[in-house]
Amino acid sequence: GQQVMQIPQYQHVQEGEDFTTYCNSSTTLSNIQWYKQRPGGHPVFLIQLVKSGEVKKQKRLTFQFGEAKKNSSLHITATQTTDVGTYFCAGLMRLIFGTGTRLQVFP
Amino acid sequence: EAGVAQSPRYKIIEKRQSVAFWCNPISGHATLYWYQQILGQGPKLLIQFQNNGVVDDSQLPKDRFSAERLKGVDSTLKIQPAKLEDSAVYLCASSHYTLGDSITDTQYFGPGTRLTVL
Structure with a gap:
C-alpha cells in the first residue's frame, strides 16, 4: 500500500544551524x-x-514539492529553540501522514 | 473562532472494556477526521466524514471500532472491546472541504484524547 517515509527520524542541531x-x-x-x-x-x-x-517560503521555512510529486522537503534556516517539535508531511491521494522528524535544538 | 473540541482529554480503561470519544468540529467545517496516533508515530487516519457521509474508512478496524456523525456536525468514535494495542492519542480534525482525492483544505486538530488500555 501507499507509504510516506520521512528522514531523518531524529535531528539534534545547535541553535543557528540549518535543518532539513x-x-x-x-x-x-x-x-x-x-x-x-x-x-x-x-x-x-x-x-x-x-x-x-x-517552492513556498514562510519566514525561515522553505518547502519544496518534487517534480514527480513523490517527494517533498522542509528546510529551516538558522534554527531557533522555538522550532523544537516533530515535523510531519501528509500526502494525498488518501491522506497518509509521514513517519515524522523530531527536531531538537540546543541553545 | 473556536477550535475543535474533544472529550474526554484522558481515559484509562481495562482491556475488553468499551470507550467512546466525542468531537465537535469548527463550525461550518464539512469534513471531519479521526486519527489514531501511537506514541512516536505519525497520525493514522481512521475515518473521514464529508458532512454525515463516510469518505474513507479503509483503515478503521471495523470489528471493534465504529464512528458516526449523524447530523453532520458532532462525531463519536467508539472502541468495543478495547485491546492493549489501542493505547494511543485519538485526534479529531476538521476542515472546510475536501474535493475528492485531490484537494483538502487546512485541517485543524483538536487537543486529542489520550487512551490508556491496561
Missing part, C-alpha cells in the same frame, strides 16, 4: 501538507503544496 527533513512517497501525490507537532501537543498545519516543483 525529507518526505518520500511510494506513489504520486496530488498534493502534500506539512504539520508541526510540539511535544504533548497536536499537529498544527504549516503549508500545502499542490504544483509539481512548487
